[in-house]
Each structure stands twice: as C-alpha cells, then as structure tokens.
Amino acid sequence: MAVVRLENLTKRFGNVVAVNNLSLEIKDGEFVSFLGPSGCGKTTTLRMIAGVERPTEGEICIDDVVVNDLPSKDRDIAMVFQFYVMYPAMKVFDQIAFPLKMRGASKDEIKKSVREVATILGIDHLLNFPVGGLTMGERQRIELARAMVRRPKVYLLDEPLTNLDAKLRARMRGELKRLIKTLGTTTIYVTHDQLEAISMADRIAVMTLGSLQQYDTPENMYDHPTNLFVAGFIGTPAINFVDCSFVEKDGRAFLDAGEFVYDITEFRENVAKDSTSPELILGIRPEHISVNKRRAGENSIEAQVNVVEPTGNRTIVRMSVGKHPMVANTGVLAISPDEKVWVNFDRTKIHIFDKKTERTII
Amino acid sequence: MGKLALKHVTKRFGDKTAVNKLDLQVADGQFVCLLGPSGAGKTTTFRMIAGVERPDEGEIYIDDVLVNQLPPKDRDIAMMFQSYALYPHKTVYENIAYPLKKRRLSDSDIKNRVNQVAETLGISSLLDRLPKQLSGGEKQRVAMGRAIVRQPKALLLDEPLTNLDAKLREQMRGEFKRLRRELKTTIILATPDQLEAISMGDRVAVMNFGNLLQFDSPDVLYNHPTNLFVAGFVGSPAMNLVECTLVNTNGRVLLDAGDFTYDVSRFKDQIKQQATSSELKLGIRPEHISMSRSRADGECYEAEIYVVEPARPDIVVDIRIGKRLLTALAPETFRANMGDKVWVTFDQEKIHIFDKKTEKTIV
Numbered sequence: 151m152a153v154v155r156l157e158n159l160t161k162r163f164g165n166v167v168a169v170n171n172l173s174l175e176i177k178d179g180e181f182v183s184f185l186g187p188s189g190c191g192k193t194t195t196l197r198m199i200a201g202v203e204r205p206t207e208g209e210i211c212i213d214d215v216v217v218n219d220l221p222s223k224d225r226d227i228a229m230v231f232q233f234y235v236m237y238p239a240m241k242v243f244d245q246i247a248f249p250l251k252m253r254g255a256s257k258d259e260i261k262k263s264v265r266e267v268a269t270i271l272g273i274d275h276l277l278n279f280p281v282g283g284l285t286m287g288e289r290q291r292i293e294l295a296r297a298m299v300r301r302p303k304v305y306l307l308d309e310p311l312t313n314l315d316a317k318l319r320a321r322m323r324g325e326l327k328r329l330i331k332t333l334g335t336t337t338i339y340v341t342h343d344q345l346e347a348i349s350m351a352d353r354i355a356v357m358t359l360g361s362l363q364q365y366d367t368p369e370n371m372y373d374h375p376t377n378l379f380v381a382g383f384i385g386t387p388a389i390n391f392v393d394c395s396f397v398e399k400d401g402r403a404f405l406d407a408g409e410f411v412y413d414i415t416e417f418r419e420n421v422a423k424d425s426t427s428p429e430l431i432l433g434i435r436p437e438h439i440s441v442n443k444r445r446a447g448e449n450s451i452e453a454q455v456n457v458v459e460p461t462g463n464r465t466i467v468r469m470s471v472g473k474h475p476m477v478a479n480t481g482v483l484a485i486s487p488d489e490k491v492w493v494n495f496d497r498t499k500i501h502i503f504d505k506k507t508e509r510t511i512i
Numbered sequence: 513m514g515k516l517a518l519k520h521v522t523k524r525f526g527d528k529t530a531v532n533k534l535d536l537q538v539a540d541g542q543f544v545c546l547l548g549p550s551g552a553g554k555t556t557t558f559r560m561i562a563g564v565e566r567p568d569e570g571e572i573y574i575d576d577v578l579v580n581q582l583p584p585k586d587r588d589i590a591m592m593f594q595s596y597a598l599y600p601h602k603t604v605y606e607n608i609a610y611p612l613k614k615r616r617l618s619d620s621d622i623k624n625r626v627n628q629v630a631e632t633l634g635i636s637s638l639l640d641r642l643p644k645q646l647s648g649g650e651k652q653r654v655a656m657g658r659a660i661v662r663q664p665k666a667l668l669l670d671e672p673l674t675n676l677d678a679k680l681r682e683q684m685r686g687e688f689k690r691l692r693r694e695l696k697t698t699i700i701l702a703t704p705d706q707l708e709a710i711s712m713g714d715r716v717a718v719m720n721f722g723n724l725l726q727f728d729s730p731d732v733l734y735n736h737p738t739n740l741f742v743a744g745f746v747g748s749p750a751m752n753l754v755e756c757t758l759v760n761t762n763g764r765v766l767l768d769a770g771d772f773t774y775d776v777s778r779f780k781d782q783i784k785q786q787a788t789s790s791e792l793k794l795g796i797r798p799e800h801i802s803m804s805r806s807r808a809d810g811e812c813y814e815a816e817i818y819v820v821e822p823a824r825p826d827i828v829v830d831i832r833i834g835k836r837l838l839t840a841l842a843p844e845t846f847r848a849n850m851g852d853k854v855w856v857t858f859d860q861e862k863i864h865i866f867d868k869k870t871e872k873t874i875v
C-alpha cells in the first residue's frame with residue numbers, strides 16, 4: 151500500500167511562497183503527474199515528498215504515517231532523475247546493484263533482485279556491459295532499474311525525458327507509461343510538458359505560482375478545464391480565447407465578439423446564473439474548428455487565412471477573424487494563405503469563461 | 513534576386529565525407545528546409561554556401577554566378593546561428609544596426625532600415641534594451657533582424673528554434689512563415705525536427721550522412737517518400753516499418769511478417785520488376801491503421817492494446833500483433849485499456865513497400 155497524502159502543504163523561501171496550501175491525495179498504485187510552468191512549485195513539492203526539503207507548514211503522509219520528520223532514506227521512496235549520472239566504465243549490473251550494496255544486502259540477494267528488475271525492464275542482456283556507449287533509452291531503463299531494485303513504495307520522477315530529442319521522447323513516453331503501469335507502484339512524475347502529462351498520467355495536478363489549479367484525469371482536464379489557466383495550458387496548439395460580451399435579445403442569448411456574434415441560447419440559463427459580469431471569454435480548441443471554403447450554415451464565421459502549416463496527417467491553419475487571431479487544427483486541407491474561408495465551431499465543445507474570475511461557466 | 517544552385521558539392525574532413533555530391537537548386541524567394549539528424553551535413557552545407565568553408569569538389573552559384581572563390585563578405589548571404597551571438601553590450605538597436613554601420617550607411621538610412629525591420633519583427637518596443645533583458649523568443653527576433661537588415665540575397669538559418677521550449681517553438685513556426693511572406697527573401701533553414709521542416713518549407717531537402725535523399729514538397733515527402741530513410745524520418749508518430757519476406761502461394765503474392773501476412777497480389781508486377789530480393793519492408797502510417805471491436809471483412813488482424821497515450825488531439829495507441837508492436841492513431845472518441853483485444857486493418861490505398869537491401873521504395 152502506498153497512499154500519499156499532502157495536507158495544507160506550504161513552502162516559503164523568504165517572501166516567496168513556492169508552494170501554497172497544497173492538499174491532495176494520491177491513491178495506491180496511481181500514476182500522478184505534477185504539471186506546470188517553471189516556478190510553479192512542482193519540483194519543490196516533489197522535493198518535500200522526497201525529504202530533501204522541509205515543509206514550512208502542513209503534512210506529508212505516506213500510508214497514513216506523517217513523514218515530515220523522517221529522513222529521505224527512511225521514507226521508502228526512490229527518486230529517478232533527469233540527468234543520468236553514471237560512471238561510464240561501471241557495468242550495468244553494478245550500476246543497478248549500487249543502492250542495495252549501500253544497504254548492505256547479501257551477494258545472493260543483490261544478484262536475484264538485479265536480475266529480476268533487469269528482466270522486467272528488458273535490459274538483462276546488458277548486465278555485463280559498461281554503461282558508457284549505451285543508448286539514451288537503455289540508460290533511462292537502467293536509471294529506473296536502480297530505483298526499482300529498492301522496491302520503494304513510491305517512485306518520484308523529475309522530468310526524466312526532458313533531455314531527449316522530440317522523436318525519442320515520443321517513443322519513450324509509451325514505453326515508460328507501460329513500464330510504470332505494469333509495475334503498479336505509486337508514481338509521481340514532474341513535468342512542464344503538458345503532452346507528456348496527458349499522455350501518461352492517471353491524474354494530473356496542474357499548478358501555477360505555487361497553487362493547485364485542478365487535479366483530475368487527463369480527459370477531464372482537457373475536456374472540462376475548470377479555469378482559464380488550465381484550459382490555456384493544456385493542449386497544443388493552445389485553445390483559442392476570444393473576448394466577448396454576453397447579450398440577451400428577443401429571447402435569445404449571444405456572445406458578442408465584435409467581428410462576429412455567436413448564438414449560445416441553449417446555455418443562456420447557466421451563463422446568466424454563473425457569470426459575475428457580462429464580460430466573458432469564448433474558448434474553442436483548434437481541432438474543434440472546421441474550415442470550409444463556403445459558408446456552412448448560420449453559425450459560420452468569415453475568416454482570412456494567414457498561415458498554413460501542414461503537419462503530416464493534419465494541418466494547422468492560422469487565421470484572423472477581423473482582428474481576432476484564430477488557430478484551427480484540421481485534417482489534410484488544400485488551402486492557401488490569404489484565402490477567405492468560413493469557420494464553424496463544434497457546439498458540443500465550446501467553453502465559456504468568466505473574464506473576471508477566470509472560472510469556467512460552460 | 514536570390515537564386516542558389518549547388519552542383520556536385522562535396523566536403524571531406526580527413527576520411528569522413530561530410531557532404532557527398534550535393535545537387536540542390538533553390539529558386540529566388542523560396543523557403544527551403546534542410547532536414548536531417550545531427551551529422552547529416554546541414555551545417556557544413558551552410559558554411560560552404562556562406563563561404564566560410566571551401567568545397568573539395570563541386571560548384572556553388574548565387575544568381576548564376578560561380579562563387580567558390582568569393583569571400584563571405586562579398587557573397588551577400590546572411591547567416592543566423594543557433595546561439596544567436598548577439599553583442600551583449602550593445603542595445604537591440606545597435607545590434608541590428610551593426611552590419612549597416614560596417615557598410616557605412618548614413619545614420620538616417622540606418623535608422624529607417626532598423627525601424628522597418630523592427631516593426632516587421634514586432635520588436636520596436638525593445639530597441640533600447642540589452643540582450644540580457646530579453647526572453648529567448650525576443651533574442652531570436654533580434655538575431656533575425658540583424659541578419660535581414662542587410663537585405664541579403666539569401667538568409668541561412670541554422671536550427672533557429674532549437675533552443676526554445678515546445679510552446680514557443682510552435683508559436684514561432686507560425687510567425688516565421690508569416691514573416692517570410694513579408695520578407696520575400698530566399699530562406700534556407702536547417703533543422704533536425706521534421707515537424708518544423710514540413711510545416712514551414714516550400715520544399716524540404718532530406719539529408720543523412722552527407723547525402724541528399726529526397727528534395728520535394730512536404731506533401732510529396734510525406735505521401736510519396738522515395739526511400740526507407742525519408743519514410744521513417746518524416747512524420748510523427750513514425751511510419752510503422754515491418755520486415756517481411758515475399759511469398760508466392762496459391763497464385764497470390766503475400767508479404768510474410770511472421771506475426772501476420774498481407775496480400776500484395778495487386779502489386780505483383782511492380783514488385784517483380786523492382787525488388788532485388790524477397791526481403792522487403794512493409795510501411796504503414798499510424799493514421800492509416802484502423803481499430804475496431806469487431807472483426808471486419810478482408811484482411812483483419814487480432815491485436816492487443818499495449819499502451820494508450822491520449823496525446824490530444826490525437827490518441828496514440830501501441831498495439832501488439834503476435835510479438836510485433838505497431839503504432840496506430842485513433843480518433844478523439846477512442847476508449848480502451850491496456851490488454852483489450854481489438855481488430856486491426858490497414859488502409860489498402862496507403863501502404864508502402866520498400867526493398868530492404870537497396871532501401872528504395874517499390875510501392
């Protein structure tokens with residue numbers, strides 16, 4: 151069992167509040183990602199869980215035991231770093247065996263554990279090779295093996311894929327996810343890369359400036375972000391935001407964005423009830439915008455194409471609706487810059503935010 | 513005018529051939545990307561175009577004039593490096609003005625040009641700042657400004673986006689393209705990132721180990737790669753490449769991949785003509801693999817879901833057929849768990865067949 155619970159966790163460095171009253175629970179066997187931009191507090195939180203940083207306030211519990219005063223080595227956690235610090239001449243076997251040696255385990259125990267872990271990670275054929283000269287993917291697995299061999303209750307991973315190039319990262323994400331899910335150990339994974347977090351984690355804790363914004367499954371974060379920050383941080387290309395005013399007329403409701411007006415009558419009640427002012431923000435993700443050569447119905451909006459970026463199986467289209475920039479992410483499309491097009495939003499996918507509170511209404 | 517032609521350009525360093533008999537034509541005003549992994553020869557090619565490296569063989573023409581003997585300063589080519597190399601003690605204005613000062617333009621001419629360039633790049637408000645006060649994206653724009661203010665015949669950009677984080681890179685890609693339309697200068701951009709190359713370039717030259725493998729529009733590179741390397745390098749997630757053996761059985765021609773077979777009878781003539789042996793590779797892009805809970809007609813394989821990555825807007829699904837792992841792309845609504853069984857089909861119109869030995873495309 152390894153349930154990790156953070157209660158009102160706060161860390162201050164002088165006047166800077168690096169982590170602000172963070173409370174969340176990570177279930178046994180769950181793979182949770184702490185996600186946010188530089189300086190959001192994710193690494194500081196990880197370090198407090200690891201025991202290399204002391205909380206200013208609040209508690210960290212592992213399996214209902216408050217571990218604030220427990221030194222790192224007694225917390226039964228293992229950290230996997232982003233820089234694979236390895237002695238190049240050291241054999242893979244010895245690299246993995248290192249933590250057990252430090253613990254004073256017997257030769258037989260060490261041999262058994264190392265082989266077991268190496269087999270699970272598919273590196274048993276490399277055990278007698280020196281570490282230098284191995285691929286990045288192999289080195290990452292060795293680093294994982296070194297953490298696994300200690301059979302910790304919790305794995306803490308600090309941006310382990312950051313130093314890999316885009317193609318390798320994309321390949322390693324799937325492998326790493328599979329490995330972690332197969333192991334079934336509670337895992338906390340820190341990253342600033344939203345694509346990594348949504349591809350891999352069971353749940354994500356999005357943070358900014360020390361505060362938790364939303365803690366949910368990738369699917370919910372993506373489809374039902376609870377505030378402007380989360381909606382804008384998750385998803386690439388980023389969600390389109392358009393400033394509008396809420397207008398009611400002749401029994402219908404609209405979002406008036408100046409250059410266009412969007413009918414939101416079916417959401418009228420919720421918007422009227424939950425908005426603090428008529429200043430709203432319409433949000434629509436690029437892949438939920440369809441680009442048409444001709445007007446496609448009443449809600450079609452005229453736009454001018456600025457840039458077309460083919461990306462293989464999709465096309466990113468950067469447009470202007472009057473002075474509003476808008477980005478669509480469609481399938482393969484034959485259009486050119488300066489063309490006039492008609493865009494439609496998928497009505498089931500629009501978001502409406504309160505501009506003042508930044509909270510999601512729809 | 514900024515027409516560029518490289519004919520049989522070769523560069524060796526000791527017994528290593530960095531660039532091998534490169535033939536490349538860049539039309540005036542074209543935006544060409546040199547795409548390839550580290551060591552492909554992109555930077556060496558740039559250095560030879562700029563004139564800081566001499567070719568061992570071959571000729572370089574700028575606007576139909578042979579420039580092999582011309583020193584860099586007379587070639588009118590501007591190069592922008594990965595590290596930006598801004599003068600740390602000069603303001604943004606002074607950095608951009610520098611090449612014009614060297615050319616002894618009048619102060620008022622310099623002011624006009626710098627302001628114009630700054631406006632095009634959206635950095636007018638930064639002219640009084642020092643480089644250390646700028647963000648990564650801003651520094652890059654200043655470096656661009658310094659390169660384009662000379663109104664060069666051609667602009668060489670060496671991995672300009674590499675040092676930026678993912679979000680900024682995505683934004684800058686669009687900006688570059690927009691900018692390029694305003695500049696009308698010939699641009700050659702080197703990058704190891706295939707997404708950058710295919711989203712920005714009019715044409716892309718794919719290089720590896722000093723050789724030019726294919727020079728075409730992004731659309732053609734993606735849909736009609738002429739060899740194995742290009743097929744596997746362009747597109748992400750990468751094309752699935754499966755080793756197979758050609759087998760003739762009961763009048764049908766099949767590709768035997770061990771874990772499954774695929775009927776290629778309809779291509780038997782092409783294969784017979786072009787294959788140098790029975791060792792072939794089957795290529796299929798992730799988006800051309802369909803998954804379903806029920807068995808479909810025709811060639812349909814039973815597979816197990818190995819891992820699902822909801823990399824929205826795409827859903828990347830690794831599936832296992834027998835012992836073989838393939839990557840598929842599923843629609844937004846796809847839901848499945850590790851270990852689920854699905855039925856898989858390949859889009860018949862979209863398969864590729866490569867000769868394993870020659871690495872050339874057959875179909």
